Amino acid sequence: xxxEHTSVLLNESIDLLNIKNNGIYVDCTLGRxxxxxxxxxxxxxxxxxxxxxxxxxxxxSRKKLETISSxxxxxxxxxxxxxxLLSLNNIKKVDxxxxxxxxxxxxxDKADRGFSYRFDSELDMRMDQKxxxxxxxxxxxxxNEKQLADIFYHYGDEKFSWExxxxxxxxxxxxxxxxxxxxxxIIKDCLPQKVLKQKKHPAKKVFQALRIYVNNELxxxxxxxxxSLELLNTGGVIVVISFHSLEEKIIKDIFKSKTTxxxxxxxxxxxxxxENKKDYELVVKRPVVAGxxxxxxxxxxxxxxxxxxxxxxD
Numbered sequence: 621x622x623x624e625h626t627s628v629l630l631n632e633s634i635d636l637l638n639i640k641n642n643g644i645y646v647d648c649t650l651g652r653x654x655x656x657x658x659x660x661x662x663x664x665x666x667x668x669x670x671x672x673x674x675x676x677x678x679x680x681s682r683k684k685l686e687t688i689s690s691x692x693x694x695x696x697x698x699x700x701x702x703x704x705l706l707s708l709n710n711i712k713k714v715d716x717x718x719x720x721x722x723x724x725x726x727x728x729d730k731a732d733r734g735f736s737y738r739f740d741s742e743l744d745m746r747m748d749q750k751x752x753x754x755x756x757x758x759x760x761x762x763x764n765e766k767q768l769a770d771i772f773y774h775y776g777d778e779k780f781s782w783e784x785x786x787x788x789x790x791x792x793x794x795x796x797x798x799x800x801x802x803x804x805x806i807i808k809d810c811l812p813q814k815v816l817k818q819k820k821h822p823a824k825k826v827f828q829a830l831r832i833y834v835n836n837e838l839x840x841x842x843x844x845x846x847x848s849l850e851l852l853n854t855g856g857v858i859v860v861i862s863f864h865s866l867e868e869k870i871i872k873d874i875f876k877s878k879t880t881x882x883x884x885x886x887x888x889x890x891x892x893x894x895e896n897k898k899d900y901e902l903v904v905k906r907p908v909v910a911g912x913x914x915x916x917x918x919x920x921x922x923x924x925x926x927x928x929x930x931x932x933x934d
Contacts, residue, residue: 627654628924632908633718633859634658636928642666643715646706648699648844653681655718660688668692669706671699673748698748700840703847715856717848721841722863723747723831735831737823740801745834756830760797765789775866776829783810784826828864838866845874849900852931857903860927868925875902875929903928
């Protein structure tokens with residue numbers, strides 16, 4: 621039974637958006653509409669644009685949002701194309717943008733999507749099953765040893781990436797590797813007992829790496845965040861909820877590039893204060909994390925971090 625998706629850091633993220641009832645807002649990760657629903661409740665004469673590439677999520681969320689208000693438009697597509705998607709609706713500037721990155725609970729809990737090592741299903745892992753043609757199954761059965769090892773190491777920080785890649789090559793010469801459990805068994809065969817006995821599932825890193833690669837998640841995030849910053853009205857805020865260090869690095873690097881400059885260090889040493897005006901400022905100096913109550917109720921919250929940046933100048 622697929623569990624209901626519970627939005628992580630819901631209240632904190634909505635508060636940081638500082639929603640105006642006549643504002644224009646974008647939820648780049650509609651999912652099951654947890655964040656979108658809360659935004660929609662707070663806008664009377666404004667409008668919400670929600671982006672998703674998962675057709676099932678769109679169908680379910682549309683019904684949920686219709687019970688709240690008609691002030692929304694769902695844009696089917698990848699949030700890498702946020703500028704184009706909004707431009708097609710004659711929107712050039714917005715007052716707030718939200719990202720809840722990663723995979724939603726229903727996607728993990730639906731066996732046939734192939735995201736989870738907890739269910740036996742065909743290796744897929746595509747968030748967009750209509751337009752994305754490459755699957756985890758194709759990668760596992762066609763990429764060479766170095767390509768596989770690089771994916772596991774760079775996107776999953778898997779220390780035994782080469783051992784796992786070698787074993788995959790051997791196994792697929794005998795029989796195509798088709799299912800999640802077949803891949804889990806191969807991974808387990810490559811890991812020492814001290815790793816297998818750890819609390820985290822032994823296949824977690826490899827599955828994360830494959831999912832990121834299949835969906836090109838990191839490049840998509842870089843492109844989308846850069847475009848989103850250009851879409852903000854003065855006073856507008858971007859809120860991002862991340863779930864692993866690779867996402868965190870991208871967010872920190874982009875936000876830092878917009879809120880600091882080479883002159884800052886020099887100006888700080890002068891005997892008089894000289895303001896070095898920036899177009900953006902950090903809303904929170906350190907990422908917000910979930911409180912104890914949320915940690916106890918939602919396992920996804922343990923790795924979640926919330927970041928926010930505001931446009932302050934033109």
